Each structure stands twice: as structure tokens, then as C-alpha cells.
Amino acid sequence: MQPVLNIDDVKRVEVALTREGVSVSELMHRAGLAAAQEVLELGEMDNVVVLAGMGNNGGDGWVAAEALRAQGANVTVVSPVEPDALPGDLPRQVAQSAVRAGASVLVGPSRDELDDLLATADVALDCMLGTGFHGEVRAPFDIWIECLNASTARVVSVDVPSGLSAQTGLAAEACVVADMTVTMLALKPGLLTDDGRDVCGAIVVAPLAEQTDRLVVDEDPVAWRTDLADYLEALLPRTSAVDKFSRGSVLVVGGSRRYPGAAIMAALAAARMGAGYVTLATPASAAAVAQAHLLEIPVVPLPEDADGTLTADARDVVCKLAERSSAVLVGPGLRVSGGTCAVVSALLGMDVPLVVDADGLNCLARLTNGALPQYPEIIRRSAPLVITPHRGELARLVGRPAGGVSSLSDQLDAARDIVWADGGSELVVVGKGTATCCVSVERAVLPKPGPAALATAGSGDVLAGMMASAIAQRSEADVDPALLAAYVCEVHAYAGTLAAERRGSRAVMASDIIDVVGVASDAVDAHVAYPDGPAGE
Ligand SMILES: NC(=O)C1=CN([C@@H]2O[C@H](COP(=O)(O)OP(=O)(O)OC[C@H]3O[C@@H](n4cnc5c(N)ncnc54)[C@H](OP(=O)(O)O)[C@@H]3O)[C@@H](O)[C@H]2O)[C@@H](O)CC1
Ligand SMILES: Nc1ncnc2c1ncn2[C@@H]1O[C@H](COP(=O)(O)OP(=O)(O)O)[C@@H](O)[C@H]1O
Ligand SMILES: [K+]
Structure with a gap:
């Protein structure tokens, strides 16, 4: 796994x-050399333009310029001011050094001049x-960025x-x-999510010093990005010695007449995904339509109110079914009412592995007055609990205003508020977004x-x-619950990638994802087990 650090860290x-x-000056030199090295590895890069800013990022650029020139490249550095006029000592010194070494400098070019140079x-x-x-x-820089993005x-x-x-x-308007x-x-969180996913291209981490790995871990990384090989311990069993029940039985409690x-x-x-036996428990008036879609899956009708939403009377049946299940999912399509909150609350009180999603989470927000971290006793239990909020649900759970969770960084913060308040190793918060984090009290994956297409x-x-x-x-099995969640x-x-290949990137609907879950899990497992292809090939 690769550590991800907040900027402050x-x-x-x-x-x-x-x-x-290792002085900052030394770090800047190594940073510039690391960047130059990546350029050299692209091969045949004779003409190089370095767009340098006024701070240390610009300083890295001047160092890279000098290094690339030393390797025989034609280098021009574009700067907003003369090298001697750079305000920071370090950037000024490395800029002066690059000029002494023969780098050409273009100061404050017009848009046309910059376009011509970049061409x-x-x-x-x-x-x-x-x-x-x-x-x-x-x-x-706004204009420079436009020119750069338009260049070849x-x-x-x-x-x-x-x-x-x-x-x-x-991203800012110009990026x-x-x-x-x-x-x-x-790695930093912003490189891995939202606009960062579209604008970074391939990401290379330059450690700059042999002590870096240790010091990064000392800073308690905000998250760990997985490599496929990390999932080896999370793979689902493939033994033949099973029957449909021992392959895992899942109870889904969800649905309403409306949804x-x-x-x-x-x-x-x-x-x-491989469970041998799945049961759906849903309000009576949703049961007929559900059964018509589910040939292999028994549907249990539950007591409902006039709106076709579960009533609290559903608790007994649900709990009895849950007792016989290896895991329960509550939430999808449930709606939020006194009845559905009572059902969610009853399931939380049981000793069965539980996933809470969608309206199950909105019920949880209601049960905790929109401040889950202040009521950890409601979710404290001995069996595993995985909650799967998207950003809006996560904001609601921790009492942030609408839009208050708007980045991966916010997802990580809010998820941590919940797992640290709970303090138990049974809880995983899967904070969903354009990038998803799986957070337990141990770590965030x-x-x-x-x-x-998954949106x-x-x-x-x-x-x-x-x-x-x-x-x-x-x-x-004894498996790190955050890692298991991340594997899923x-x-x-x-599966989203396969569905997009099959249906077209803008055409994927959720049922297309379901269709390919099986082949996706086989493919992921094969990559995890044999990263370089199957043995013998
Ligand atoms: N961490 C490390 O170990 C290492 C870090 N290193 C490098 O240091 C970099 C960080 O350097 P840094 O702190 O000097 O900031 P940097 O990104 O150059 O920006 C500051 C300049 O930008 C300006 N500016 C700001 N906003 C702006 C805007 N909206 N529009 C226009 N201008 C704006 C700002 O102006 P000001 O706001 O002060 O007026 C100031 O002039 C880091 O990214 C890495 O490359 C390596 O050298 C060594 C190892
Ligand atoms: N832009 C995106 N890129 C990648 N994955 C995404 C993107 N947007 C959403 N997803 C993923 O799609 C899923 C959407 O879940 P959710 O918001 O609960 O949808 P719904 O409630 O409609 O079922 C999550 O797993 C999320 O991480
Ligand atoms: K940059």
C-alpha cells in the first residue's frame, strides 16, 4: 500500500x-532532479520548456532546467520576473544558477510569444x-495554463x-x-479524486530521501492507497466443500412501494457476488414486483403503512430472518419513517454482521439527531458493521450542512469522526465518492x-x-474489515469498467453492473493471485 499524506503532514x-x-535546498535539488529524470525517461525530449512560478515549485523547475540542459536538452525557462527579482531566496538562487549554466529565460511573455515557444x-x-x-x-499563470493546455x-x-x-x-477555473x-x-489526497483524477495523468512519487518512507509513516498517513496484491488476504473463499448456506446467506431488508x-x-x-442464499424482505406492496424480478431469491412480504413503507411491526420477522443469516443489508429503497427507523435500530441491536446503506443511513442520522459521533452507543456492537454513505449521507450523519462533505479529504475526516467516536474494530465507514475511502479505527484504505459510469x-x-x-x-475469517470493504x-x-466497455461509457445502468459482478470478481481475484498472469503462462 502507498501512504497518502495531507499537505500539512x-x-x-x-x-x-x-x-x-536534509536541508530544504537539498530537497529542492532532489525534487528538480527527480522531475528532470522523468523527462529524460520519456526519451527524445530535445526541446524543453519550463514554466516556473515564484515559489518553491518554481524553484524545482529551475533545478530541473539546469539538469536537463546538462544532459544536452534545449531548455527555455519561462518566468514572470527576472531571476534576480524572485522574492524567495531559494528559488532565486537556483534560478541564478540555471542562468549561469546557460538556460535561456523568457520573462513575462505575451500570449503569442508563449504559444510560439510551446509550439x-x-x-x-x-x-x-x-x-x-x-x-x-x-x-x-491563468493565461500560461491556457496556452499550455492548448499546446501539443x-x-x-x-x-x-x-x-x-x-x-x-x-481544480480552479484554470488548471x-x-x-x-x-x-x-x-501521494496527496487531491491527486486521487475529483478533478485530480482527470488532470494528473500518470502519478510518480519521488521520495527524495532514504528517510522519507519512515518519516511519512511517522506522520500517520491520512489513508493508504492499495495495490492489487494487497487484497490477497481479502479474497473470498473458493473451496468446493460448501453448500448453498455455507457459501453465505444474505438478508436484504429494503424497498418500499415507491422504491x-x-x-x-x-x-x-x-x-x-457469490452468496449461496439471498432473501429479500420488503413491504408487502413491493413484494409482488420484487418476486417477479427475482426467480432465485425468495421475497418475504413485511407489514407496511398506507404509504407502502415498513412499520415497526416488521421488526419481529426481520430479526428472525436476520438470526438465520450470515449477514444483513438494510436500507436500499426503505424510506425514512418511524417504522423504518425502528427496524434499523432493531438490526443494530443484533449480533449479526450488518451493512447499512441509503435510507438505512438516513434512519441512522434521524436516530442520532444528525450527530452520529455523539451517540456511538447506537452503533457499538460486537458483530461487524459496515456503513456505506455517499457524501450527502455522510454529511447528514455527522451534522455537517448539505455540501459539507465535498472532497475525499472531507470524506476521510467525517468517516474518522465516526470510527474514532465508536472506537471499536467492528466498524467500517465506506465513504463513497469519485474516490472511495474505507475507514476503520485502524486505518483508511x-x-x-x-x-x-458508476455515477x-x-x-x-x-x-x-x-x-x-x-x-x-x-x-x-479474520480479515482486516477495511481491506475487505476496499476489495468489494x-x-x-x-465491474463498472466492464459494463462501460460493454454498454458504452455513458450508457451504463445499475443492472449492467450487476450482470458483470461475477466476471469482475474473477478477474480481480486472478490479478491479485497472479499479478504477472497465471503461473506457467
Ligand atoms: N514539501 C517538500 O518537501 C518539498 C516541496 N518542494 C516544492 O515546494 C512547493 C511548495 O512551495 P511553496 O510553499 O513555495 O508554494 P508554491 O506552490 O511554489 O506556491 C507559492 C507561490 O505561488 C503563488 N500563488 C499562490 N496562489 C496563487 C494563485 N492563486 N495565483 C497565482 N499565484 C499564486 C504564491 O504567491 P503569494 O500567494 O505568496 O502571493 C507564491 O509565489 C511544492 O509544491 C514542491 O514543488 C520541493 O522544492 C522540495 C520538497
Ligand atoms: N465519478 C465517479 N467516479 C467513480 N465512481 C463513482 C463516481 N460517482 C459515483 N461513483 C461510485 O458509484 C457509487 C454510487 O453510489 P450512491 O451515490 O450510493 O448511488 P445510488 O444511491 O444511486 O445507488 C459509489 O460506489 C461511488 O463511489
Ligand atoms: K505544478
Whole structure:
């Protein structure tokens, strides 16, 4: 797994490195050399343009310029001011050194001059704005970014594409779209989510010092990005010595007269993910339509009110069914009412592995007055509990205003508020978004996100069914619950990719994802077990 650090923690690693004798000047040199090295590895990059800003990100660029010139490249550095006029000591010193070494400099070019220069470039190094960037991009960089994005040069961004917040992943109106980002010391959350996913290109981490790995871990990374090989311990069993019950039985409690489909999709996804026996319990008036869609899955009708939503009387039947299940999912399509809250509350009080999604989470928000971290006793239990909120649901659970969870960084913060309040190892918060985090009290795991095709109604219901299915199949095993949850997200993501290939990237609907869950999980498992292809091939 690769550690991911918040920007403030990156700065602390920088300070720790200086304490261990690696000065900021030395770090800047190594950063510039690392960027230059990546350019050299692209091959045949004779004409290089370096767009340098006024801070240390610009300093990295001047160092790279000098190094590339020493390797025989034609290098022109574009700067807003004369090198001697750079305000920071370090950037000024490295700029003066690059000029002494013969780098050409173009100061404050017009748009046309910059366009002409970039037209000659094989590669452009983007060193305008790094982690010190804030607000909207000011002149001249807004214009430089437009010119760069319009050019045909390969773009290598240093540390972070200029205009992207490396913390939030949100891009300013002007933002570089890079082919590659060489980021210093460690991954940052903003590179992995939202606009960051579109603008970073390939990401290379430059550690800069041999102490970095240790110091990064000392800073308690905000998350860990998984590699496929990390999932080995999370794979679902493939033994032949099973029957349909020992393969895991899942109870899905969901649906309403208004929303029968969500629960149907969750039940189907649970079956496609490998559970041997799935049961759907749904309000009576949703049961007929559900049964018509579910040939292999028994549907149990439950007491409902005039709106076709569960009443509290459903609790007894639900709890009896739950007792016989290896895992339960509650929520998809349920709606929020006194009755549904009573059912969610009863399930939370049981000793059965539980996944809470969608309206199950909204019930949980209501049961805790929109402040779940203040009522940890409601979710404290001995059996596993996985809650799968998207950003809106997560905001509601922790009492933030609508829109108050708007980045991966916010997802991680809010999820941590919940798991730390709970304090138990049974709880995982799967904070969903354009990138998803699986957070337990032990650590936060970031599975590889899927395509935007997953942003379609019902996609979350599919994930929730898959999650309950995986937990049912691994109920006996000692596996890191956050890793197991991340494995399920990884399969969901890959199913999204397969569905997009099959249906077209904008055409995927949730049932298309369900159709390929099985082949996606086989493919992910094969990659995990045999990263270099099956043995003997
Ligand atoms: N951490 C490490 O270990 C290492 C870090 N290193 C490097 O240092 C970088 C961080 O350097 P940094 O702190 O100097 O900030 P940086 O990104 O150059 O930006 C500051 C400049 O941008 C300007 N500026 C800001 N916002 C703006 C806007 N909206 N529009 C326009 N301008 C704006 C700001 O102006 P000001 O706001 O002060 O007026 C100031 O001039 C980091 O990304 C990495 O590359 C490596 O050298 C070594 C190892
Ligand atoms: N832009 C995106 N890129 C990748 N995955 C996404 C994107 N948008 C949403 N997803 C994923 O799709 C799923 C959507 O879940 P959710 O919001 O609960 O949908 P619904 O409630 O409609 O079922 C989550 O797994 C989420 O991580
Ligand atoms: K940059």
C-alpha cells in the first residue's frame, strides 16, 4: 500500500527531514532532479520548456532546467520576473544558477510569444504552482495554463498540476491537464479524486530521501492507497466443500412501494457476488414486483403503512430472518419513517454482521439527531458493521450542512469522526465518492476508483448488496474489515469498467453492473493471485 499524506503532514515530513540533515535546498535539488529524470525517461525530449512560478515549485523547475540542459536538452525557462527579482531566496538562487549554466529565460511573455515557444516544445514542465497554491489562479499563470493546455507538448507537472488543490482535488477555473505528475515525498489526497483524477495523468512519487518512507509513516498517513496484491488476504473463499448456506446467506431488508427497485438490485448483486442464499424482505406492496424480478431469491412480504413503507411491526420477522443469516443489508429503497427507523435500530441491536446503506443511513442520522459521533452507543456492537454513505449521507450523519462533505479529504475526516467516536474494530465507514475511502479505527484504505459510469442511480445499491455478500462469505475469517470493504469496492469499480466497455461509457445502468459482478470478481481475484498472469503462462 502507498501512504497518502495531507499537505500539512507533507510539510511536517519536510521539517523532519531537515532535522535529520536534509536541508530544504537539498530537497529542492532532489525534487528538480527527480522531475528532470522523468523527462529524460520519456526519451527524445530535445526541446524543453519550463514554466516556473515564484515559489518553491518554481524553484524545482529551475533545478530541473539546469539538469536537463546538462544532459544536452534545449531548455527555455519561462518566468514572470527576472531571476534576480524572485522574492524567495531559494528559488532565486537556483534560478541564478540555471542562468549561469546557460538556460535561456523568457520573462513575462505575451500570449503569442508563449504559444510560439510551446509550439517548439517536446515537453513542458509545469512548475507554476505547487502545494502553496490557493484561491483562483491569478495572472499571468491563468493565461500560461491556457496556452499550455492548448499546446501539443507533453506536460509533466511537478508536485501537482498547477491550479489543482493537492488537498481537495478540486481544480480552479484554470488548471493544467498533465500527462504525468511527479509528486514529492508522498501521494496527496487531491491527486486521487475529483478533478485530480482527470488532470494528473500518470502519478510518480519521488521520495527524495532514504528517510522519507519512515518519516511519512511517522506522520500517520491520512489513508493508504492499495495495490492489487494487497487484497490477497481479502479474497473470498473458493473451496468446493460448501453448500448453498455455507457459501453465505444474505438478508436484504429494503424497498418500499415507491422504491422497490433499489432492494431488488441489492439482492441480485448479493447473489452475483457469490452468496449461496439471498432473501429479500420488503413491504408487502413491493413484494409482488420484487418476486417477479427475482426467480432465485425468495421475497418475504413485511407489514407496511398506507404509504407502502415498513412499520415497526416488521421488526419481529426481520430479526428472525436476520438470526438465520450470515449477514444483513438494510436500507436500499426503505424510506425514512418511524417504522423504518425502528427496524434499523432493531438490526443494530443484533449480533449479526450488518451493512447499512441509503435510507438505512438516513434512519441512522434521524436516530442520532444528525450527530452520529455523539451517540456511538447506537452503533457499538460486537458483530461487524459496515456503513456505506455517499457524501450527502455522510454529511447528514455527522451534522455537517448539505455540501459539507465535498472532497475525499472531507470524506476521510467525517468517516474518522465516526470510527474514532465508536472506537471499536467492528466498524467500517465506506465513504463513497469519485474516490472511495474505507475507514476503520485502524486505518483508511483507498481502493482504486472506478469510472464515472458508476455515477448512475442504483450503483450504490449494487455496492451495498456486494458488500453484504462478501461479509457473509468471510464471516468466519479474520480479515482486516477495511481491506475487505476496499476489495468489494475494487470489484464494483472493475465491474463498472466492464459494463462501460460493454454498454458504452455513458450508457451504463445499475443492472449492467450487476450482470458483470461475477466476471469482475474473477478477474480481480486472478490479478491479485497472479499479478504477472497465471503461473506457467
Ligand atoms: N514539501 C517538500 O518537501 C518539498 C516541496 N518542494 C516544492 O515546494 C512547493 C511548495 O512551495 P511553496 O510553499 O513555495 O508554494 P508554491 O506552490 O511554489 O506556491 C507559492 C507561490 O505561488 C503563488 N500563488 C499562490 N496562489 C496563487 C494563485 N492563486 N495565483 C497565482 N499565484 C499564486 C504564491 O504567491 P503569494 O500567494 O505568496 O502571493 C507564491 O509565489 C511544492 O509544491 C514542491 O514543488 C520541493 O522544492 C522540495 C520538497
Ligand atoms: N465519478 C465517479 N467516479 C467513480 N465512481 C463513482 C463516481 N460517482 C459515483 N461513483 C461510485 O458509484 C457509487 C454510487 O453510489 P450512491 O451515490 O450510493 O448511488 P445510488 O444511491 O444511486 O445507488 C459509489 O460506489 C461511488 O463511489
Ligand atoms: K505544478
